[in-house]
Amino acid sequence: MKTLITLIGLVLIIEGLPYVASPEAMQAWLRQLSEAEPDTLRMMGLTALAIGLLLCFLARRTGLFG
Numbered sequence: 001m002k003t004l005i006t007l008i009g010l011v012l013i014i015e016g017l018p019y020v021a022s023p024e025a026m027q028a029w030l031r032q033l034s035e036a037e038p039d040t041l042r043m044m045g046l047t048a049l050a051i052g053l054l055l056c057f058l059a060r061r062t063g064l065f066g
Contacts (some may be wrong), residue, residue: 018026033041058064
């Protein structure tokens with residue numbers, strides 16, 4: 001449970017950084033996202049999901065990260 005809470009905290013930190021560092025750029029980027037086609041957003045999400053799964057696999061099952 002401790003690992004899960006830590007993971008959620010890290011995700012929130014990473015998600016919040018762009019809004020703190022450059023809110024104007026985030027507004028412009030979110031505007032572009034809202035105008036994107038649903039299929040484009042779906043492919044972006046699928047790509048992010050695949051990269052996340054690959055990173056989790058590499059971190060947990062291989063000695064690649066020490």
